[in-house]
Amino acid sequence: xxxxxxxxxxxxxxxxVACAPSPEAxxxxxxxxxxxxxxxxxQPTQVSLRTVGDPVSLTGSVAQLIGGARIDVDPxxxxxxxxxxxxxxxxxxxxxxKDSGRDPRTSYVEKDGVLWPADFHSWNLVTTxxxxxxxxxxxxxxxxxxxxxxxxKVYYFPEFILRELxxxxxxxxxxxxSPVQAFMILPFDQLQATPLSINQGIVAxxxxxxxxxxxxFGNQAFPTVLGRWSGTSQVNVNILKSLDEGLADFHAFAAxxxxxxxxxxxxMQASFNAAQTDARDISRLDRCFTAGLRNSLQSLGINExxxxxxxxxxxxxxxxxxxxxxxxxxxxxLLSRALVESYQDGENRGLAELLRENLETPQLFSLEAAMNxxxxxxxxxxxxxxxCGQFLGRMNADRAAMPACPAASAxxxxxxx
Amino acid sequence: xxxxLSAGLLAGALLCASSALGQSRWEDDAPIPYSDDxxxxxxxxxxxxxxxxxxxxxxxTADLREESDWEQExxxxxxxxxxxxxxxxxxxxxxxxxxxSSSQGExxxxxxxxxxxxxxxxxxxxxSPPWNESLFVDLAWTFGRQSEGxxxxxxxxxxxxxxxxxxxxxxxxxxxQYGFYLQAGGGLAYQFAxxxxxxxxxxxxxxxxxxxxxxxFRGGPELSPGGVRLSFRAEVTxxxxxxxxxxxxxxxxxxxx
Numbered sequence: 200x201x202x203x204x205x206x207x208x209x210x211x212x213x214x215x216v217a218c219a220p221s222p223e224a225x226x227x228x229x230x231x232x233x234x235x236x237x238x239x240x241x242q243p244t245q246v247s248l249r250t251v252g253d254p255v256s257l258t259g260s261v262a263q264l265i266g267g268a269r270i271d272v273d274p275x276x277x278x279x280x281x282x283x284x285x286x287x288x289x290x291x292x293x294x295x296x297k298d299s300g301r302d303p304r305t306s307y308v309e310k311d312g313v314l315w316p317a318d319f320h321s322w323n324l325v326t327t328x329x330x331x332x333x334x335x336x337x338x339x340x341x342x343x344x345x346x347x348x349x350x351x352k353v354y355y356f357p358e359f360i361l362r363e364l365x366x367x368x369x370x371x372x373x374x375x376x377s378p379v380q381a382f383m384i385l386p387f388d389q390l391q392a393t394p395l396s397i398n399q400g401i402v403a404x405x406x407x408x409x410x411x412x413x414x415x416f417g418n419q420a421f422p423t424v425l426g427r428w429s430g431t432s433q434v435n436v437n438i439l440k441s442l443d444e445g446l447a448d449f450h451a452f453a454a455x456x457x458x459x460x461x462x463x464x465x466x467m468q469a470s471f472n473a474a475q476t477d478a479r480d481i482s483r484l485d486r487c488f489t490a491g492l493r494n495s496l497q498s499l500g501i502n503e504x505x506x507x508x509x510x511x512x513x514x515x516x517x518x519x520x521x522x523x524x525x526x527x528x529x530x531x532x533l534l535s536r537a538l539v540e541s542y543q544d545g546e547n548r549g550l551a552e553l554l555r556e557n558l559e560t561p562q563l564f565s566l567e568a569a570m571n572x573x574x575x576x577x578x579x580x581x582x583x584x585x586x587c588g589q590f591l592g593r594m595n596a597d598r599a600a601m602p603a604c605p606a607a608s609a610x611x612x613x614x615x616x
Numbered sequence: 617x618x619x620x621l622s623a624g625l626l627a628g629a630l631l632c633a634s635s636a637l638g639q640s641r642w643e644d645d646a647p648i649p650y651s652d653d654x655x656x657x658x659x660x661x662x663x664x665x666x667x668x669x670x671x672x673x674x675x676x677t678a679d680l681r682e683e684s685d686w687e688q689e690x691x692x693x694x695x696x697x698x699x700x701x702x703x704x705x706x707x708x709x710x711x712x713x714x715x716x717s718s719s720q721g722e723x724x725x726x727x728x729x730x731x732x733x734x735x736x737x738x739x740x741x742x743x744s745p746p747w748n749e750s751l752f753v754d755l756a757w758t759f760g761r762q763s764e765g766x767x768x769x770x771x772x773x774x775x776x777x778x779x780x781x782x783x784x785x786x787x788x789x790x791x792x793q794y795g796f797y798l799q800a801g802g803g804l805a806y807q808f809a810x811x812x813x814x815x816x817x818x819x820x821x822x823x824x825x826x827x828x829x830x831x832x833f834r835g836g837p838e839l840s841p842g843g844v845r846l847s848f849r850a851e852v853t854x855x856x857x858x859x860x861x862x863x864x865x866x867x868x869x870x871x872x873x
Contacts, residue, residue: 219859266721308822319771320720391767
């Protein structure tokens with residue numbers, strides 16, 4: 200073979216061998232994870248991605264990560280009026296997603312059969328997928344079928360504009376956004392601590408919103424019940440919003456018990472400051488649904504209520520009830536299971552059924568009515584008794600409105616009646 | 617005495633043999649005259665020995681024809697390698713933008729690029745145009761770096777590309793060596809990455825196969841007659857780094873000898 204021919208052959212060979220890594224799952228990768236001895240710091244740790252199909256694009260049976268997307272949510276978008284405004288979930292998502300983005304191209308260096316991310320975003324992406332996988336496994340473990348969870352879209356660092364808030368893209372947030380049926384990991388700007396999607400607890404919190412939306416709201420982009428009650432019964436909307444946040448905090452805590460670091464009620468501290476973490480720490484005894492909070496819940500409209508962050512305060516008190524009712528990881532897992540079973544339970548009347556029944560009778564729905572559904576799904580009599588005690592003491596609940604509350608339940612101490 | 621005699625006899629015998637053979641062949645190859653064609657007989661004047669009578673002087677030699685422009689250029693090109701005072705080597709520094717493959721799915725991830733290269737007009741080893749004037753090869757190093765993240769968790773990545781790449785130039789100005797070129801080659805990419813979390817850095821490094829191809833424009837006007845040339849170029853080079861694609865938009869300047 201002549202020299203030029205050899206050169207071209209080498210070039211072709213180089214192109215041929217320059218293939219992306221395509222190992223079969225489970226794939227050994229390095230991710231930023233809190234290990235048992237890491238004192239709360241996210242450090243490079245070898246983990247196994249059990250569900251990933253393509254480690255470069257980070258697509259698998261749990262999540263599909265998408266970069267470079269543009270999502271513009273404008274209620275005045277004329278496309279929303281197509282077909283008389285009767286759009287299904289997929290069509291609504293297509294209206295808002297102006298640029299569907301591209302697959303990530305995660306950069307790796309392989310060492311001893313382990314894929315090492317080779318730049319910051321690759322670390323962030325791999326860890327994000329790992330955290331979604333962990334959240335998925337938690338919810339599977341507490342009884343949510345994989346088919347319900349499905350493959351979720353995760354828009355990584357999209358340009359996300361909410362026209363109602365302004366024309367500028369939003370930053371510093373991670374959220375599940377039901378109108379596009381997807382998660383969004385927004386770019387960081389002011390937040391300079393642990394990026395939100397590296398924080399396993401925050402991803403589990405957001406994943407809980409997906410489970411709530413799928414099971415309680417039937418996977419609706421704009422849940423009917425919220426639309427119907429927004430005009431007539433804002434208190435119920437405030438209750439649902441508060442429950443959604445509180446349950447997400449509790450599930451995130453319960454999921455943390457599966458990690459090497461262990462159960463952690465302060466998982467937010469890696470990404471936020473101490474004061475913000477304290478406010479959401481469900482282990483604190485002073486998290487109570489006070490008379491002032493109840494008054495706000497009943498009197499404020501949803502925008503003002505959430506604008507003041509009161510849905511987090513009510514939610515934290517509710518999640519604190521769940522935390523204090525349990526006495527260890529096993530019971531917290533049991534509670535997590537009972538909660539997701541109560542989201543939708545057919546003839547046994549879960550929360551979804553309760554909402555559907557009272558679509559036209561919002562006055563029959565209440566915080567106690569929702570808590571009663573949860574209590575009814577706790578199989579352990581002792582645990583139910585303790586949980587009801589927490590609802591009575593911490594949430595200042597009306598026992599008469601909770602028939603599932605065992606008679607032996609005594610109001611938990613620590614909160615003013 | 618016997619030896620010279622023998623040699624003389626041998627030479628005579630050979631001459632006789634040769635003459636006899638020649639006569640025989642002449643007779644065999646002689647044209648057969650047309651018996652009924654009077655013009656077949658040669659009527660040109662002859663001397664008394666029978667030989668043809670030649671003119672007293674020959675025709676004047678024609679004027680020496682001058683070379684055409686094309687012939688002059690072609691000759692100059694053909695001989696250019698003989699008296700070219702240049703060595704055919706050069707060195708350049710490179711700067712520009714390295715548009716890295718975006719891990720986060722954006723179109724590109726831009727980084728500042730630096731580099732250096734030496735080049736050799738390797739075509740001079742070949743005997744004839746156009747290859748001896750158009751072929752050159754670069755030995756190059758290109759460097760880019762990225763750093764991103766939050767104050768608590770951030771990463772830095774360094775990219776070093778080492779390549780050997782032959783190129784073929786299409787000249788647009790022979791004197792100043794302006795021309796467009798096509799290039800393809802290969803080498804290795806050395807990649808270093810570090811991730812820092814809570815003040816603790818973890819690093820990893822590795823090599824990947826590298827394939828490159830691209831186009832550019834370059835020139836080499838003389839700074840002094842027969843001396844150093846200014847060497848410059850602008851280029852678009854695509855790197856295939858493992859399974860990732862990077863693009864270099866760069867300008868170079870240097871000297872050629």
